[in-house]
Each structure stands twice: as C-alpha cells, then as structure tokens.
Amino acid sequence: MNRRLLLALVAFALLAVTSGCLGFGTGDVAAERIDAEPPAEYAWESNATTHIEILESTKFAAVYELNQSEIQLFRRDGFGGRNPLSVEAVRYQYPNGTVVNGTEIRARGGAVRQNRDVTTIALPSDAPPGGGGHLAFTSSGSPKRFSLPTYVEGSYEIVLPPDRSIDAPIIGQARPGGYDKSVEDGQVHLYWPDEEVGQNVDTISVQFYLERDLYVFAGIFALFGAIGLGGLFYYRRQIEALRKQREEMGLGVQTDDGDDGPPPGMR
Template sequence: MNRRLLLAAGCLALLAVTSGCLGIGTGPVDPEQLDSEPAAAYEWESNRTAHIAIQENTQFRTVLETNSTTVELYREDGFGGTNPLSVEAVRYRYPDGTVLTGTEIREEGGEIRRTRDETVVELPDDAPASGGSLAFTSGGTPKRFTLPTYVDGTYEVVLPPDRRIDFPVFGQVSPRNYEATIDEQSRVHIVWAEPVTTDSISVQFYLQRDLYIFGGIAALVVLVGVGGLLYYRRQIDRLRRQRHEMGIDVEVEDDDDGPPPGMR
C-alpha cells in the first residue's frame, strides 16, 4: 500500500511540474540572460512590422514594432495551451533611436518576467504605445521555424545562407501569400508585404546540399533495384537452361496405339 501511495504521489508531482502548477521557472528573467549580446546586430530599419533572422545554430533574432506597452511572448504547446518563450539579449528601441538593454528596461519602470503560459515584457514607463521596437533572441528547431504572430502587420523571415524553400516536401511556407528573394550572401528573404492575418507563420527549409544527398540516395536505390531485377532475370534464365538440359522441359510424343486387344 505504501508503494502505491508513493507512486501516486510521484505521478501527481510529475503532472504538477509538467503543467506548471508549481510555478517552477516563473518570475523575473535573469539579468545576464537579458543583457547578453545578440549573435549579430538587430535589424532595426527593416521597414517591416516584424523582422526575423534565423541563425545557423537554430536560434533566431526578432525585431517587433510595438503597438502596446505590454508584449506577451509564447509558443503553443500542441494541447490548446501555451508555454513561455525563452528570450535573451532583449533590447528596446525608442522612436528617437535610443536603445535600452533588458536591465535598463527594468530601471526605467519596465519588467520582463515568465509566467506559466508566457513571457511578459512591460516596456518602460515613458515608452510610447506605438513607434518603438522590441528585439530579442530565442531558440527554434532545425530546418523548421514556427512562431505566433505577436503583432499585426507585415513580416519578413531571413534564412541562413544556402537554405532554400523551393523544392516541394522539403520546403514549405505558410501563409502562402509571400514573396521570396535571394541576397548577395545567399540568404532567402521571405516577405509578407500585406498584413498577416493568420495566428502564426511557418517556414520549413533545407540546405541546398540536402537535395544532392537525397538525389544520390535515390539514385543508389534505383541502381540496387535495377541490379536486383537483372540478377533475378539471370537466375530465371539459368534455371530454364538447366531444366532444358535435364529434359524436364522436353515434350515426349505419345506413340502408344492404346491398350492391347481385348482391353479396349
């Protein structure tokens, strides 16, 4: 009975942790995490409501034009709920070009904290309701990028060098009303010039060399299949020759005139 009680208590504790009921990981985001340096400069002058640059290490840098003094950052968990988005290298840029780090945002009356469902960014007290920009770095998954549309407006996603979206199955973009161009650094720019109305954007991409690898594997499979078919046909031909040499396939003419007289 004691073992059953311990097992039940352990399962309950696990459910509590996984559902966030214990509040583990909530509260103010660590200052060192907030003030860390981004891998590259944020694109403040993109002329898009949201600019997202995906890095080769699967992290991405985002710049959002703010239309509210509070921004809620999250990911959908696949079960109808949300999880807080992990952020680092947080910056806020005033309309006049002044840039604050994460701790400076707090010093000016703002806050950056995690709840069970989202990461809440409260801008400084003197931040305008619109016109400023919030930048942060977060993590993603290899070769697939999905993010909720936190702000209404136009979006741009920049892929790492030598990544592509053109080949079906390997490359997919949603929503579909986008334009794609390639810059001098071999980076694909995916632009939604019209305001995005979907709840999220999604980009599945691939390395150019992936197509060569896939093509090589497909060619190898075809060669193995053709070689197997030829071997099978040769084996059949060899067996036929052996049967012929053994007389198995030789038809014997029946010269018998029938049973002896009286037996017919």
C-alpha cells in the same frame, strides 16, 4: 506503497515540473539573460512590422514594431496549451532611436517576466502611450525548421541563414503562401505583406535546407536506384536459370500431339 502507484506519482511529478504546473521557472527573467549581447545586430531599420533573422546557431533574432504597451510570447505545445518562449538579449528602441536593455526596461517601469504559459514583456512607462518603437529579443529554434505564432499583425520578413533554400518540394516550404522571395548577399528573404498575415493566420512557419544537402539526397536516391536495378537484374537471371533447368529436366514443356477427342466415357 504499491510500486506501480509510486511510479505513477513520480511520473506525475515530473510532468508537473516540466509543464510548469508547480510554478518553477516563473517570475522575472534573469538579468544576465535579458542583458546579454545579441548574437547578431538587430534589424532596427527593417521595413517589415516583424523582422526575424534565423541564425546558423539555430537561434533567431526578432524585431517587432509595436502598437501596444506589452507583448506575450509563447509557443503552442500541440495539445491546445502554451509554453513560455525563452528570451534573451532583450532590447527596446524608443521612436527617437534610443536603445535600452532588459534591466533598463525594468528600471523605467517595464517588465520582463514569465509564468507557466507565456513570457510577458511590458514596455517602459515612458514609452509612447499605446506602444511605439521597436522591441527586439533573441530566442532558440530548430536547425531546419522555424515556426512561431504571429504575435502582432502587419507585414513579416524572415531571413534564412546563408546557403539555405526552400525551393525543393517536400524538404522546403513556407506557410502561409502569398510571400515574396528574394536573395540578398547569399541569404533568402521571405516577405509577407500586411494582407497575407491577418487575423486568420496565427502561425508563420518555414522549412528549409542547406543547399549542399541536395547533393546528398541525390546521391542517396542514386544509390537506392542502383540497388533496385541490381536486384531486378539478379531476379530476372534467377528466373531464366530456373526456366532452363526445368526444360533440361523435361518439366513444363508443352507438346502438340493433336486432338484425340474427348476423354473416355464422354464420347
């Protein structure tokens, strides 16, 4: 078999496996994942429809108030497709306050499964008709950036890890706009009311930084500034030395001998 053809087949196989086209990683999510202990206590009492706390471990804990019997969780891949969101520590809270884990959700007629496009969580069959209560899970994200589709309509609250901020331009921002910002116990809270997260907003994203990073950036800018000034000073010194050298050699020295008229042949 041609070597290039073999390499192409291997590359295609790897692409198919990693994209889920061959069906690997589909089906029920493992019980040990959905029953795992959450890394932080879920904010069941939040006033927001969706409450997301970003943890220092780069994981995030999400709590959704549902008015639907199931939810599909995914991330966009940048090419118009979707990849299933990896979830763990799944919990459902009934309107009366009872909390059950992922295995109990299944035992009561619900589901936690994934295919090559989405992770689907269906509420227990004894949940209120049309949904109700709160669904919580934990997933992973990036160290200094959070981005997730808006799976449900309503208000959103995102809590940053301690000592993080979004105030510095370029390295800090949140989208969409129209949010309220507050600081509670050293953590930044960003809140979007219902009217700011409607049908026209499909993603909420936050880019943040550790506050001590500002001192690092300031030091880097100061260093590059000093290097630039030093280079400019050195360049001017070289130009001045060259000018003096030309003067000593009698080059480039202009003298005024008067006007002797036009050149020969033009008088």
